[in-house]
Amino acid sequence: MEPAIVIKDLKKSFGDKKVLDGISLTIPKGTIFGLLGPNGAGKTTSLRILSCLIEPTSGEVTILGHQISKNKEEIRKKIGCVTESPGVYDKLSLMDNLEFFASCYQIPKAKRASRIEYLLRQFDLWERRNDPAGRLSKGMKQKLSIVCAILHDPEVLFLDEVTANLDPVSTRKLKDLIRDWAASGKTIIFCSHVLAEIDELCHEFAIIKGEVIRLTTPQKFREEWTTYNVLLDVGSDSQKSEQIIKASEEVEEYKRTEDQFHLRVANPKTSNPQLIKKLVAADITVNYITPISVSLEDSYLSLLNQEKEAI
Ligand SMILES: Nc1ncnc2c1ncn2[C@@H]1O[C@H](COP(=O)(O)OP(=O)(O)OP(=O)(O)O)[C@@H](O)[C@H]1O
Numbered sequence: 001m002e003p004a005i006v007i008k009d010l011k012k013s014f015g016d017k018k019v020l021d022g023i024s025l026t027i028p029k030g031t032i033f034g035l036l037g038p039n040g041a042g043k044t045t046s047l048r049i050l051s052c053l054i055e056p057t058s059g060e061v062t063i064l065g066h067q068i069s070k071n072k073e074e075i076r077k078k079i080g081c082v083t084e085s086p087g088v089y090d091k092l093s094l095m096d097n098l099e100f101f102a103s104c105y106q107i108p109k110a111k112r113a114s115r116i117e118y119l120l121r122q123f124d125l126w127e128r129r130n131d132p133a134g135r136l137s138k139g140m141k142q143k144l145s146i147v148c149a150i151l152h153d154p155e156v157l158f159l160d161e162v163t164a165n166l167d168p169v170s171t172r173k174l175k176d177l178i179r180d181w182a183a184s185g186k187t188i189i190f191c192s193h194v195l196a197e198i199d200e201l202c203h204e205f206a207i208i209k210g211e212v213i214r215l216t217t218p219q220k221f222r223e224e225w226t227t228y229n230v231l232l233d234v235g236s237d238s239q240k241s242e243q244i245i246k247a248s249e250e251v252e253e254y255k256r257t258e259d260q261f262h263l264r265v266a267n268p269k270t271s272n273p274q275l276i277k278k279l280v281a282a283d284i285t286v287n288y289i290t291p292i293s294v295s296l297e298d299s300y301l302s303l304l305n306q307e308k309e310a311i
Pocket residue numbers: 014017019037038039040041042043044045046
């Protein structure tokens with residue numbers, strides 16, 4: 001797939017403090033790409049460089065074929081950025097804020113009114129259009145900053161902790177929108193500390209800590225940290241069951257706790273029916289057999305612990 005963003009050996013220091021130490025990533029078009037990492041890992045710094053707000057110390061970023069070192073103007077027209085602190089003008093009304101951003105983005109006058117109304121209605125802000133932005137609640141202000149960032153229909157979007165102040169209904173709506181944007185070919189970089197959101201939304205994600213320490217997909221990452229992927233409950237005949245489990249080529253590893261077995265099987269879809277057949281043939285009652293899934297959060301914490309132990 002054609003890349004939307006190519007980051008090559010990106011470095012950034014503030015004085016003698018090294019924050020980014022050689023980040024390289026290629027992000028295909030139409031991807032929702034997660035950026036994860038502990039506090040101070042350099043996520044916001046990366047997004048600020050990608051949004052042309054600050055200069056890198058060295059390295060190169062290419063967005064939609066334009067190099068950031070040579071063609072910021074062209075890049076700015078095609079990107080939108082939402083950070084946790086909404087960059088809207090408190091004294092201006094919602095309409096005036098949006099008129100201002102529309103003129104910055106050089107949106108043709110004929111299109112402005114309909115685009116602004118469409119987005120304000122989409123984000124449930126239309127009724128508040130004449131209020132000063134400073135009177136909005138935190139979540140509403142967050143929505144306004146999203147509207148400002150997408151007003152010019154950018155092809156690449158940087159979203160930093162964008163759901164932080166949103167209620168569950170608004171969060172769900174925004175996630176659906178993000179999926180729609182990606183499906184229409186837009187590329188989204190999504191920074192969040194909410195691991196369930198990364199899991200739910202992102203096609204791929206990177207864990208960074210000054211450098212990229214993992215580049216993977218949510219599913220692969222969860223699988224990597226899953227020791228046992230199936231839970232089997234056999235009622236009272238666990239002794240006999242253990243002999244069968246031990247002898248089964250489907251089972252790679254197992255752990256027994258009373259009448260339950262934690263199993264690792266290569267492919268639960270094909271292995272589980274085989275195993276059930278063998279147990280039932282031996283007259284064993286299978287109470288249930290169910291997949292075990294480790295959350296992305298558990299996997300992430302395990303990785304960080306492993307990193308800590310390695311230091
Ligand atoms: N303008 C600046 N001057 C000096 N240091 C800075 C500046 N901006 C960021 N830093 C430092 O760079 C490091 C990375 O900050 P950054 O905001 O990129 O982290 P982050 O991964 O977004 O963290 P968080 O999850 O807490 O938002 C931090 O140590 C921070 O103090």
